Amino acid sequence: MMGRPPCCDKVGIKKGPWTPEEDIILVSYIQENGPGNWRSVPINTGLMRCSKSCRLRWTNYLRPGIKRGNFTAHEEGIIVHLQSLLGNRWAAIASYLPQRTDNDIKNYWNTHLKKKLAANPNSSVSKGHAAIFADDSTTTVVSTASNPEVTQMAIARRSPFADCPSSSYASSMDNISKLLDGFMKTASPSPPPPHHHHHSYSPAYYEVKPVVEVSNPMLSFDHMSGTGTSAELACYDGVHQQLPTSFMEHGGYVVDEIKQLNQAPPLSSIENWLFDEAEAEQVADLMDLSDGCCSVPMMF
Template sequence: MWVETSVKTEKRTRQEDPSHCIVQREREREREREREMGRPPCCKKGDVKKGPWTPEEDIILVSYIKEHGPGNWKAVPCNSGLTRCSKSCRLRWANYLRPGIKRGNFTEQEEKLIIHLQDLLGNRWAAIATYLPDRTDNDIKNYWNTHLKKKLISKLDVDCKDSNGSKQQPICKGQWERRIQTDINLAKQALSQALSLNKPNDISETSTYASSAENIARLLQGWKKSLPTPVASQSNSGLTETDTVSSHGTTPTTTTTTTTTTSSSSSSYMMSPQQLESFVPELEAQMPLSMIESWLLDETVEQGQEDFLDISLNETF
């Protein structure tokens, strides 16, 4: 769905709302002041194109990133010739163009996982997205808002009607115990992954891509492998195909794989590689690493990764 854009997006300004106009004017003034004070505006208004991206723009962006790697988004529009704001470029890359993105058709497993994680983490989509490495936070957020929310609401309605007269607790008893337990499990899982640095990635190849994005993303095939060195100052977006679930806490591998996270550790349940680096020695000081490892392994072997999910997921549904 590629549409001629700029004209349409002009309409996006919410001028109808008078209160909004006041706020808008206030902000304009603020920006003006900032400009006078020396702070350059993020993007020159007017020069920046908005609205849906065209395939041409996509190709420009992809080939630029192919050459320079993601990151330093500020420089992208200037150097690539795109008339887009740096933010827009980053977003387009992160949510649509970067390789390894799986789109549409959420599986039942994914659905359950999202519901479960949303229950645990709230609307921290970036954190949730780290558990679904081939999905973007935006996608998950949209899916939640459009599908899952309704699904859950109607489910709760049915539950309430079913349990006529009895306690109408949507979430069953002992939820906090289970929640805490699951939190612990999540933390353990993250740490476990962080500790098993040498384990090969077992993220299965994704098979479904958005058709248009797929074509463009294919331009990148081979690029990642041929990248001589990890690009300096990698941003968090992108490069997921080889990325593992890394984001929930694995430290960067020392292979040629560029490590990134789709989110910047906004979750308290997860640790950034930096955090882990400082956390692990700290922990190790308190107890030997082997102990931690065996503790983790014991637990995960006993339970199995899926078990902990199933338990709570089955309860969620």
């Protein structure tokens, strides 16, 4: 009689931008059950979304550790060089920038970098490496120069937070926490920042105030991996956000992910390049640094 239903039944499946309510449902479900088994997510949550849409929403927007906002020159350099080495393998490139999603990197490449390279093929960005330490975000320049170990961590993706500028880092964990705990109580969401235009709902804009400080993620990592109970992941306006233990236990996503990222796999040629470039450019850029341009608050 009836044949096998299609993978994504088009009938009754909602498409388009996600609503806050849908995000809350999805995040709550993943909090309880962990990510994965996406097929069951719409079934168990009642979300009128296909499994792929749920997975995409989580991986590209809701999952912890995602950094949003402008790409730094450092990140640009990495992306450009990796793209030249790997081609449009955005997932592979994204693995070197754990805070960025492949979708983000792909979009950034298509909308910014491709044009940049076309307009100025001899620019430092196009060379793929010279801009790595010409970071305008006042984050890693001095700190990495004075601390080779930190340089290696930042460059070689040992931590998903390693090159995170404290000033721009808006933890999606904050968003999730707010989604879970405070959204319903929040009377009026803050409007989007003027430089961002968003036609669809974005949880980042539920932040009542901008992120002013982020606690040292490396220390937090040690803490969380050491105890395995709760995760002190970010300091938001001075209030430490706590991940529910269940979030760590069910699927152990955050802990597993960070542990995995924190492991030191055998260096690939790309990673070796990153190390080599880091050392070479570090010296070169230190020569160019004029005093006053980089008074950097140490994050470590």
